[in-house]
Amino acid sequence: MRTLNSLTKLTLAAVLIFASASACALSISITSDPDNRTPVASGTTIDVQLTGVSGTISVSNTNATSVTATKISSTSTKSIYRLKGVSTGIANITFKDSKGKATAYLKVLLRQGTLDGRQLASNCYQCHGTNGTGGFERLLGESYSEIYGELVELITEQEDEGEIMKAHAMGYTDAQMQALANYLAQLR
Numbered sequence: 001m002r003t004l005n006s007l008t009k010l011t012l013a014a015v016l017i018f019a020s021a022s023a024c025a026l027s028i029s030i031t032s033d034p035d036n037r038t039p040v041a042s043g044t045t046i047d048v049q050l051t052g053v054s055g056t057i058s059v060s061n062t063n064a065t066s067v068t069a070t071k072i073s074s075t076s077t078k079s080i081y082r083l084k085g086v087s088t089g090i091a092n093i094t095f096k097d098s099k100g101k102a103t104a105y106l107k108v109l110l111r112q113g114t115l116d117g118r119q120l121a122s123n124c125y126q127c128h129g130t131n132g133t134g135g136f137e138r139l140l141g142e143s144y145s146e147i148y149g150e151l152v153e154l155i156t157e158q159e160d161e162g163e164i165m166k167a168h169a170m171g172y173t174d175a176q177m178q179a180l181a182n183y184l185a186q187l188r
């Protein structure tokens with residue numbers, strides 16, 4: 001009798017834990033994987049839905065100059081937020097309620113089709129000097145493969161995690177990085 005009792009208790013506890021975990025978890029409608037960021041073109045928006053909400057949601061954003069988040073509707077258990085791509089870069093937006101949290105990992109890309117190297121490169125001059133003549137690191141005089149290779153390396157190498165230039169480089173498509181390297185490499 002005693003054994004049966006504790007077995008019943010154990011089963012009941014397991015069922016309760018399972019029920020509470022599945023009923024209350026906050027979840028988000030886009031992938032929540034830092035290695036597979038959701039792309040957003042600058043100047044465009046995506047709407048994300050949060051379900052399983054309990055209590056009020058607080059939002060934290062690692063890079064509000066790249067992405068803004070605005071609540072557009074909510075019920076007691078669901079909320080919809082509109083995320084807007086503002087400028088190239090990466091941002092992590094974390095939604096937190098009283099039971100848990102969910103994070104949207106985004107990368108803001110320039111609008112597809114922008115492949116004008118000169119126009120793209122003008123974005124670099126605030127930190128690397130006009131035509132890449134100085135600033136943080138001189139780009140003028142580097143070859144196509146040096147510039148393109150460094151950009152690809154910045155995106156793929158773990159040790160650059162969190163640095164300014166990594167965030168910046170992640171905002172470009174491969175074709176845009178090639179156009180940039182092409183343009184910068186022919187400057188004298």
Ligand code: HEC
Pocket residue numbers: 120121123124125126127128136137139146147150151153154160163164165166168180
């Ligand atoms: C907000 C400032 C900023 C902007 C804008 C910027 N960079 Fe950089 N860049 C840096 C800094 C800081 C470094 C040096 C250190 C690092 O973060 O690796 C760097 C380094 C680099 C490097 C060398 C990386 C290496 O591993 O040696 C290249 C190539 C580069 N930038 C290209 C560009 C290009 C092309 C653009 C425009 C599309 C650009 N940068 C825009 C700040 C910036």
